[in-house]
Every structure is written in C-alpha cells, then in structure tokens.
Amino acid sequence: MKTTTVKAYGATASTEDLKPLDIQRRLVGADDVKIDISFCGVCHSDIHTVRNDWKGSTYPVVPGHEIIGRVVEVGKNVSSHKVGDLVGVGCLVDSCQTCASCEQDLEQFCEKGATWTYNSSDQHIEGAQTYGGYAKSVVVDEKFVLRVPENLDEAATAPLLCAGVTTWSPLSHWKVKKGDKVGVIGLGGLGHMGVKFAHALGANVVMITTSPEKGKDAKRLGAHEVLVSKDEEDMKKHRGSFDFILNTIPVGHEMDPYLALLKIDATMVLVGAVEPLKPFNGGSIIMGRKRIAGSLIGGIKETQEMLDFCGKHNITSDIELINIQDINKAYERVIKNDVKYRFVIDMKSLN
The missing domain is CATH 3.40.50.720 (NAD(P)-binding Rossmann-like Domain)
Incomplete structure (x- = not known):
C-alpha cells in the first residue's frame, strides 16, 4: 500500500524523551477518512506505552488516542462523514467486524484482537504498526470515526474519547x-x-x-x-x-x-x-x-452515544491545554497527579 510522510512526536526507546519524528501513514482508501488533527488528549496509557511499563511496546511509539479534528478527505465508499466534519478517534481503529463481540458493537473485546490506535499491528500496511494522535493527521476506517457535536469545545472534548x-x-x-x-x-x-x-x-x-x-x-x-x-x-x-x-x-x-x-x-x-x-x-x-x-473503554456505538449525551448536556473534560513541545514536562506532571484533570495538546504547535 502507498504511504505518505507525516510529522509526529514520539519516542524511539523507553528511556528517551518524546521528540519530533516523521512517520508513514497510508493514503486514503475507499473506506477511509483522513483527519487533520486539531487536539489530542494525554492519557496515562500513553506514558505506560512510551516507557514500556506493560512490556509490549514496539518503537518508535507515537501515542495519542483522544483525537479531535476535521475531515479533509474521504474515500469513495464513505457515507457517514464528509469534508469539514468535526470528528473524533478514540482507542480503536480496527477490529475483525465478524466475531461475536464485534457483532454486539463491543469492538474493544474483538476475539481476534482489536487494533489499537497506537502500538498495534497495522491491518493496512504489511509489517507496520499503528501510530497515534501526536501527529499532524491520521487516516482511519470510517467505522471507527466518531461524530463530535459542534456545540462542544473541541479541545475539552478530546479526553471524552478515552476517559x-x-x-x-x-x-x-x-x-x-x-x-x-x-x-x-x-x-x-x-x-x-x-x-x-x-x-x-x-x-x-x-x-x-x-x-x-x-x-x-x-x-x-x-x-x-x-x-x-x-x-x-x-x-x-x-x-x-x-x-x-x-x-x-x-x-x-x-x-x-x-x-x-x-x-x-x-x-x-x-x-x-x-x-x-x-x-x-x-x-x-x-x-x-x-x-x-x-470495564474497558467502550465500543464505537457506545462511544457515539456518549458523545451525543455530552452534546445534549454540554459535558466536556476539565483540561489544561499545552503545546507539543511541553509533552515531556506534562508526562512528569501526570505521574505526580499535578493536573486538573487532563492535558490536551494543541496540535497546531506541531507546525
């Protein structure tokens, strides 16, 4: 599959700080949505993966599974999203879609193994792995792209995708x-x-x-x-x-x-x-x-229900907005519980 180079921030070893990286993303396929990332939340899971606390990290790691952005391109089969839509991507970007769990909209429990937004085997690029939202853009199957109510503050909505x-x-x-x-x-x-x-x-x-x-x-x-x-x-x-x-x-x-x-x-x-x-x-x-x-996160249907509920009740997270260049300091503060209550990266700072 053809790929393109995208600017990102990631870690090349468990003992290293995050730094600017170039990564490969696939080009938009028939069922795909390309999103320019505006904001990405910082989850403690990002830190665990970067530092290999769970012993399953493959480097380089580009974290981030609380992604908010605008659709900039859609594949020919895509019907649920259009260019300009405000959308989100959470912890999942793929699953088998055929097992008992997937058929019950519980993709997080996919019996063949869900594809996580980062540090998973990429189902579309042979031998590659998934990279998360600490990046300029991302390409995701439309089934795993969520509609974000326009009345919600975009940055403060990002942590809804996981927390x-x-x-x-x-x-x-x-x-x-x-x-x-x-x-x-x-x-x-x-x-x-x-x-x-x-x-x-x-x-x-x-x-x-x-x-x-x-x-x-x-x-x-x-x-x-x-x-x-x-x-x-x-x-x-x-x-x-x-x-x-x-x-x-x-x-x-x-x-x-x-x-x-x-x-x-x-x-x-x-x-x-x-x-x-x-x-x-x-x-x-x-x-x-x-x-x-x-309980582990939620499936795509349930995540959409949550976002719709948040739109109706105007619920978002309490956040502190940071630039990507401050991510390593933010990680130290998360470990010390020194944040009320989630960090969110303004991805414009990656430019």
Whole structure:
C-alpha cells in the first residue's frame, strides 16, 4: 500500500524523551477518512506505552488516542462523514467486524484482537504498526470515526474519547438512573468524568476520596456529597447504602472498605487498576450478594452515544491545554497527579 510522510512526536526507546519524528501513514482508501488533527488528549496509557511499563511496546511509539479534528478527505465508499466534519478517534481503529463481540458493537473485546490506535499491528500496511494522535493527521476506517457535536469545545472534548467512554460505559451498562446513590472513588482524569456523568444521569453522587481538600472541587463538578475514606465514622455512616460504585483508583488497593459501602445486590466496577489488587475477604461480597466487575473503554456505538449525551448536556473534560513541545514536562506532571484533570495538546504547535 502507498504511504505518505507525516510529522509526529514520539519516542524511539523507553528511556528517551518524546521528540519530533516523521512517520508513514497510508493514503486514503475507499473506506477511509483522513483527519487533520486539531487536539489530542494525554492519557496515562500513553506514558505506560512510551516507557514500556506493560512490556509490549514496539518503537518508535507515537501515542495519542483522544483525537479531535476535521475531515479533509474521504474515500469513495464513505457515507457517514464528509469534508469539514468535526470528528473524533478514540482507542480503536480496527477490529475483525465478524466475531461475536464485534457483532454486539463491543469492538474493544474483538476475539481476534482489536487494533489499537497506537502500538498495534497495522491491518493496512504489511509489517507496520499503528501510530497515534501526536501527529499532524491520521487516516482511519470510517467505522471507527466518531461524530463530535459542534456545540462542544473541541479541545475539552478530546479526553471524552478515552476517559469519557471509560467512565460512561459502566454507568450506562449497569443502568445508573435518577435517584441511585452512586459513589465515584478517586478524583482524577477518570473520576472527574464519572462525577459529571453520574450527576447528569440524575444520580445522588458521592465523591469518595482520601483527600478532604478535593471536596470543594468535587462539588463544583457535580458531587452532592464527599466521603473521606480515611474517616472511619463517615465510612460507617455510609455502610450498605450505595447502589453502584465506580472505582477509578489506578493502583492496587484495599477493597474491603469500599465493598462494605455497597447495598445488597449492588456492584462496584473497576476501571483503573490494571494490576494485582490486594487480597480481599470473600465475605465482603458473599454477605450481601455483591458484585465486583470490570470495564474497558467502550465500543464505537457506545462511544457515539456518549458523545451525543455530552452534546445534549454540554459535558466536556476539565483540561489544561499545552503545546507539543511541553509533552515531556506534562508526562512528569501526570505521574505526580499535578493536573486538573487532563492535558490536551494543541496540535497546531506541531507546525
């Protein structure tokens, strides 16, 4: 397949800073959409991949799976997007489309292996890998390109493509509704979106945090109450009262204190800790028929539903806009939790 050279920013080794690179993108095929990238969010997964924390990185790595831009070219078979449209690309750019998961619009669980936006084998260029949104443009199959409501702030919409759908999907799947008591554990990039979504769905939202100083911001974002998990008396007061808990803690942690908060038949969903958890007591779930579940991003249909909901309720992420030249400093700040609540790169700075 013919390719063209595109300016990008990436890493050539796990110990190296990100720097300017030239990468190869395929030319627009019959089913493809070419997007000039305006903004790209910075996800902690970008850092894990650049630094090979998960031991699966192939270099060079060009991260970025929270992509917002305008369509500049479409293939002859494309019917869902046209030149000038505001669009997004999230964590997925391909899947087999034929397995049971894909047929249920769950491309993230493709049985033949989803193609991720970066650091995956490219299905279109033999021997190549996918490169993400820290770049001038991208070419993506139209099925994996999302419509972005024009009323939303473009830069602040970028993190919805990962942080947004990661928190929306479990709230939607477990049918959180008006009047439910919903706990959101952790007020970071994921947690702040969980609070916004649960509030917009009409739930009674309780921000659960170890840091009392986060309480004021949690209420600004839509939490009705703040529960400090280190406060034993407060934890006792809330015991057995939650219909649903969204757990965004990104590292291994004690589960029992949070499981005690659930009602009978209630669910806690993990979206953060992709690593071993501390042992928990089986009685914590047996005594109350409680559930611990997990959730990974969302399929394309669900991501579109999330974006449409955001357009209707004017929901975006709280962001700090940066130039691409500041990306290495931004990575250090993400690791120190020094961002409220997501970095987004203004890709015009790549010029």
